[in-house]
Amino acid sequence: MNLRVPGPTPLPPEVRQAVSGAMINHRGPEFRELLGAVTAGVREVLQTSNDVLFLTTSGTGGLEAAIVNLLSPGDRVLAVTVGAFGDRFAEIARAFGAEVTVVEAPWGRAADPLAVEEALERVPDARLVLVTHNETSTGVANDLATLGEVVRAHRRGGYPLLLVDAISSAGAMPLFADDWGCDVVISASHKAWMAPPGLAMLSVSERAWAVAERATCPRFYFDLRRARHLAARGETPWTPAVHALQGLRAALARMRAEGLDAVYARHRRVAHRMREGARTLGLELFADPAHASNTVTALYVPEGKDGEALVAALRAQGVIVAGGMGPFRGRVLRVGHMGYVDMADIDGVLRALATAVA
Amino acid sequence: MNLRVPGPTPLPPEVRQAVSGAMINHRGPEFRELLGAVTAGVREVLQTSNDVLFLTTSGTGGLEAAIVNLLSPGDRVLAVTVGAFGDRFAEIARAFGAEVTVVEAPWGRAADPLAVEEALERVPDARLVLVTHNETSTGVANDLATLGEVVRAHRRGGYPLLLVDAISSAGAMPLFADDWGCDVVISASHKAWMAPPGLAMLSVSERAWAVAERATCPRFYFDLRRARHLAARGETPWTPAVHALQGLRAALARMRAEGLDAVYARHRRVAHRMREGARTLGLELFADPAHASNTVTALYVPEGKDGEALVAALRAQGVIVAGGMGPFRGRVLRVGHMGYVDMADIDGVLRALATAVA
Structure with missing residues (x-):
């Protein structure tokens, strides 16, 4: 998973x-x-x-x-x-x-x-x-x-x-x-x-x-x-x-072994990859790009798709993401990329997303 | 330990x-x-x-x-x-x-x-x-x-x-x-x-x-x-x-595999062994025997012994017990025997106690 x-x-x-x-x-x-x-x-x-x-x-x-x-x-x-x-x-x-x-x-x-x-x-x-x-x-x-x-x-x-x-x-x-x-x-x-x-x-x-x-x-x-x-x-x-x-x-x-600066740089890289990959798939970023987080990316659920169904479709491919909260329940996907995460994890999310939104 | x-x-x-x-x-x-x-x-x-x-x-x-x-x-x-x-x-x-x-x-x-x-x-x-x-x-x-x-x-x-x-x-x-x-x-x-x-x-x-x-x-x-x-x-x-x-x-x-009644019986047995073993060593039970707990036994530190030194002496033998609380700090030892515990664990405590109070 x-x-x-x-x-x-x-x-x-x-x-x-x-x-x-x-x-x-x-x-x-x-x-x-x-x-x-x-x-x-x-x-x-x-x-x-x-x-x-x-x-x-x-x-x-x-x-x-x-x-x-x-x-x-x-x-x-x-x-x-x-x-x-x-x-x-x-x-x-x-x-x-x-x-x-x-x-x-x-x-x-x-x-x-x-x-x-x-x-x-x-x-x-x-x-x-x-x-x-x-x-x-x-x-x-x-x-x-x-x-x-x-x-x-x-x-x-x-x-x-x-x-x-x-x-x-x-x-x-x-x-x-x-x-x-x-x-x-x-x-x-x-x-x-x-x-x-x-x-x-x-x-x-x-x-x-x-x-x-x-x-x-x-x-x-x-x-x-x-x-x-x-x-x-x-x-x-x-x-x-x-x-x-x-x-x-x-x-x-x-x-400490990785180094704090390297940890922060890795989070910047995975977040950037996540956002760029999502854009390439035609998905719209929920956050103002100038202030997009490096630990969690929120994406609008595409028009005509159901948020919960999309979460389930990703899950069926072994990728567990969260849905939207409050007024955006069912309308937003949230992908976490903090802590133990690298590029391969993000690429896995993007592959599953590509299939799910196809 | x-x-x-x-x-x-x-x-x-x-x-x-x-x-x-x-x-x-x-x-x-x-x-x-x-x-x-x-x-x-x-x-x-x-x-x-x-x-x-x-x-x-x-x-x-x-x-x-x-x-x-x-x-x-x-x-x-x-x-x-x-x-x-x-x-x-x-x-x-x-x-x-x-x-x-x-x-x-x-x-x-x-x-x-x-x-x-x-x-x-x-x-x-x-x-x-x-x-x-x-x-x-x-x-x-x-x-x-x-x-x-x-x-x-x-x-x-x-x-x-x-x-x-x-x-x-x-x-x-x-x-x-x-x-x-x-x-x-x-x-x-x-x-x-x-x-x-x-x-x-x-x-x-x-x-x-x-x-x-x-x-x-x-x-x-x-x-x-x-x-x-x-x-x-x-x-x-x-x-x-x-x-x-x-x-x-x-x-x-x-x-569930052991059975709740068997779990309770085991706690009665280990507590009984702990109390009897301590008495045999000449240690005095802190609790009223009619209401002694089956999960923790409190013992008076023997006259002339220091509670903290006794805890340390047990620790040196690989047995970790607690001291007294509140007014009985330094004057009481407390031995826990709840959950994952059997007779051999208690016998280990008693052997270490025998050495420590000798």
């Missing part, structure tokens, strides 16, 4: 090997070493000197952790959304009592830094700004460097904090968490990290820790202060997904 | 094999089949016809899910606690706004049904009763059948609900969730279920669903209504710990 959904992603052989190891005590020296290794590895990929913490949860749980640790009910939050996952981040903030102001772009377009700037001027008391680095529902990558600059320019007295959903970007696209002023970066093991699902990782800036100390949103399992406290002695507050961490360690070693 | 902490527990070979499989799409037919199989298997073990749902989280996350779905801030909650994990369940309820009344027994003793009865009479407006089936910090098993009967006898207009922490009991000790009137049973994959950590499973009664519809505690990731809605079509709201579910399916097949 050529698993090409935008997560969970295929596991390299050494990750599958690592995942099948014997169980270990989560409060012993082997685990301390494991946690130290993955913490250092993730920090390197995120280009941050901030704390990096691991939670046993999905990416969505990671977003919730960011919110409940930094929000006090009633706080004003600016949510920059360009699709289903940006909407979800905003919805989580609302669920926990935020007054959310939304800045949205039409699906398929990237966030407009000028619109974000205007919103920050309109809502000068925003405590948090929520941004999706790479929107998995539309295949659009936002210009996080510029958005980070805009937020930084409007920061007064430590606010607003910049919270970045990097679930489907980190490890596949350049991300300079510290240089770009990200206070919290959230990612998840089963995307470009090539590890099994079940782990969210969060980087947390000193500015964010200061806010977390005062935030009044109730929290327990996701309390990052507990996680930080235990991480200092190589443990987690609750039993962690040990085997997913073991898989992640192997995946990080693979990324 | 003879991993004898009270979770995570060793994985049988077929579970390790299952866990190392290729990743699958979590929104496709293979996953639907997987979710159906583990749901049926867990339901059988819990002896319930209620909904069974899976959350990607630890056991503690499962406890939090039970609370946030059923609590409205300000609700009166009766927490029956006999150790660290009962205290934790109460602490979670408090964190989310419950007015908690605690009924406690001294560490090492079981909950007294009469004390619970008196408390229910004193607090007739209790909305939830929290009970630990098996207290991992002390090696004590509560008489859940009787406690369930007491709660049932005091139920008026659907309240209180009975929420049971069965994290270290389910799959190793008989548990009749429906017969014993349990509204929510929480367990976790890495205990007697012989699967990797990262999955909590919860059974939810119709009475509990009615309360969940009205409960006002904010929730998103742990929202069981979403989980129920998606489970009906063989999915989970957020990306699940696919490989842990694959491991659990293999473990459930193993339990």
